[in-house]
C-alpha cells in the first residue's frame with residue numbers, strides 16, 4: 001500500500017466518522033500539550049494519541065485541512081508533511 005493510498009483511506013475514514021471528535025481522548029487532557037513550544041518534542045501528547053480510538057480520523061482531518069499547528073493523530077506538523085498530497089514527490 002502506498003502513502004497515496006493511505007491518504008485516500010484516511011480521508012474516507014473522516015467522511016465515515018463525522019462525529020469522531022466526540023470520542024477524542026484529548027478532550028479530557030491538557031490541550032496545551034498538543035501544541036508544544038518550539039524545541040519541545042510533544043511526547044506527552046503523542047502518548048495520549050497512541051491510545052485514542054479516533055486517531056485515523058483525526059489524522060485524516062488534519063491532512064484534509066492542511067493543519068499547520070499542533071499534534072493531530074499522533075503526528076507533529078513536520079511528520080504530517082510527508083503525507084500531504086501536495087508535498088509528496
Ligand code: SF4
Pocket residue numbers: 023024025026027034048049050052053054055056058059071072073074
Ligand atoms: S489522535 Fe490525538 S489529537 Fe487526535 S483526537 Fe485523538 S488524542 Fe486528540
